[in-house]
Amino acid sequence: MSTKRLAALGVIAVVGLATAGCGDSSDGKTTEAGQPAASAAAGYPVTLENCGVKQTFTKAPSRVVVMNGASVAEVSTLLALGLEDRIVVNQQSYGMSEVPGRADAIKALPKGGIKLNDAFDIPREAMLGQRPDLVLSTTAYGFDAKNGFATRDQLKDVGANTYISPQGCDQDTSKMTIADSRTLLRDMGKIFGVSDRAEKLIAESDKRIAEISKKVKGQEKPNVMVLFSNMTMGGNDFSSVVAKGIYNDILTKAGGTNAFESASKTSFADLSKEKVAAADVDALVVISYNDPDPTAYAKKLLKEFPQWSAAKNDAYVVLSDSIYLGPSNDVAVEKIAKTLHPDAL
Numbered sequence: 001m002s003t004k005r006l007a008a009l010g011v012i013a014v015v016g017l018a019t020a021g022c023g024d025s026s027d028g029k030t031t032e033a034g035q036p037a038a039s040a041a042a043g044y045p046v047t048l049e050n051c052g053v054k055q056t057f058t059k060a061p062s063r064v065v066v067m068n069g070a071s072v073a074e075v076s077t078l079l080a081l082g083l084e085d086r087i088v089v090n091q092q093s094y095g096m097s098e099v100p101g102r103a104d105a106i107k108a109l110p111k112g113g114i115k116l117n118d119a120f121d122i123p124r125e126a127m128l129g130q131r132p133d134l135v136l137s138t139t140a141y142g143f144d145a146k147n148g149f150a151t152r153d154q155l156k157d158v159g160a161n162t163y164i165s166p167q168g169c170d171q172d173t174s175k176m177t178i179a180d181s182r183t184l185l186r187d188m189g190k191i192f193g194v195s196d197r198a199e200k201l202i203a204e205s206d207k208r209i210a211e212i213s214k215k216v217k218g219q220e221k222p223n224v225m226v227l228f229s230n231m232t233m234g235g236n237d238f239s240s241v242v243a244k245g246i247y248n249d250i251l252t253k254a255g256g257t258n259a260f261e262s263a264s265k266t267s268f269a270d271l272s273k274e275k276v277a278a279a280d281v282d283a284l285v286v287i288s289y290n291d292p293d294p295t296a297y298a299k300k301l302l303k304e305f306p307q308w309s310a311a312k313n314d315a316y317v318v319l320s321d322s323i324y325l326g327p328s329n330d331v332a333v334e335k336i337a338k339t340l341h342p343d344a345l
Helices: 003-009 073-080 102-107 124-129 152-157 178-192 195-216 246-253 273-278 294-304 309-313 329-340
Strands: 017-019 026-030 036-038 046-050 053-057 064-066 087-090 134-137 161-164 223-228 238-242 268-271 283-287 316-319
Touching: 046 161, 046 178, 053 161, 064 073, 073 087, 073 102, 073 178, 124 152, 152 161, 178 195, 178 246, 195 246, 195 329, 223 246, 238 273, 246 329, 268 273, 283 294, 283 309, 283 329, 294 309, 294 316, 316 329
Parallel strands: 064 087, 064 134, 134 161, 223 283, 283 316
Antiparallel strands: 017 046, 026 036, 046 053, 223 238, 238 268
16 A cells, blocks of 8 residues: 555545535435435525635535545445435445445445546546536545645636535544534535435434443443554554544543553554553454455454453454444444443443
């Protein structure tokens, strides 16, 4: 994996602030949540200010391009809202998901036959050639001319609105929380005229998270190591260890705490094997990013550090998309809580 790709992974996220509500209608399709898919909707124009850029939508976008950004937050959100028929190009994929059917649904989306650039994303001319009316990027990185991408102004000139996901304006995901996942859902709901659908998904997720948090309240909070499987992003043996970000919010809701939260001021810590070995680790959360066998990685790690409580109790969980920005953080909260507090759930 290239350093540019790894750099992109380290900046997963973004901010959007929307105004104006929208109506909803259906064409018979259903979303992941079993809701009708979107067609033409009333309630336009819709104005949204995103990373300092104010944009107006006169109708729901119909030619959406989803940039890679080492994320599945944006494409998963569109799928959860039943908007897959609006996507003309999608470059996001993890190859797996905690949500049944989602990985296959993502795989089935059109890729546009585009030759990607060195950052594994859509170069300027290829992007403009798609004639999009909305382009989604995980961070501002995807609209930076020096990275070979079409800028927001260039896309505006060809009639395309643009959107950077929560915490992505300054490419600092260390402050990201579950609330940013809700913002992404709400913004997409408003842009596409399906706000009622977005609010229903948010309410269901919030309810489930609240139920789980209530059950684990008052329990001892295990120290959890969160890291990406088989990935190197720095100079040490363990350079993909999570320090800050949405992961910590999810851990807190699940009744745990990040064993390495203080190891870095940024999203990821770059740790030596000795520092990892000296840590008190009660459980592992292994995040798979295009790893065909993350479970094998988890077991290998537990075997490598038999002194951990996690190793003695075989306490680990493998996750992929639910622990990132996106519509399914409640799934991650539940899976982690069951690992940390099996008697409480």
